[in-house]
Amino acid sequence: MKQIPAGTELARPFMPAKDFDLSRKFYETLGFEKLLDEEVAIFRAGSGGFILQRAYQKDWAENFMMQLMVDDLDAWWAHVDGLDLPGRFNVRPPRAPAMQPWGLRIAYVFDPSGVLWHIGQRRDGAIQD
Template structure:
């Protein structure tokens, strides 16, 4: 039997920011709630959180991926399209939802540092989504 406390643990990855102020605005535009704005910024969406740090290493940032699981990908896609992210933040154009070989419908968004976000539709019949 484990002696570790249980029930309060959760993970918060550290994401890179090439331009810290621009990245904070990007995540706020997407709809993340900013909980802290100091030497790092903490963002929340639903039960998930991450720390945005003013640290950037190109190879690392462009190989970093996050997944945002959503109940209604079509609604999210309309929201993402309405933001005009490429023009406003100088990022690549988001990629429209498509069914992936592993069974999830996914849209792709890249942040100003090059972090790739998989915005994925939960499947109602899958425990692990």
């Protein structure tokens, strides 16, 4: 089996935006670093990222999920909870961190297009986290 070239590859999903300007402001408010702001907006989220695009289909957006694994979920929750995202962006209220049946502690955040973010606490010694 031939190996693919390895180096600085980075996978970034294309995320939907019902209202591109509102979604862009939402991610700026969350504190993601904006790397590009043109026809698309590229954001860095830790060591990964995503491309916010000017495309939207309700069924796709409301079934699109992102995972952000963090070292300190309580600090992230304090940050998110203090932003008043429902009041500022008319989104569903974030859900506080809770232990899930699959073994991760997760908080949930919804963006203006309906995309669901799972913000999870990394587990000590779990390499996939």
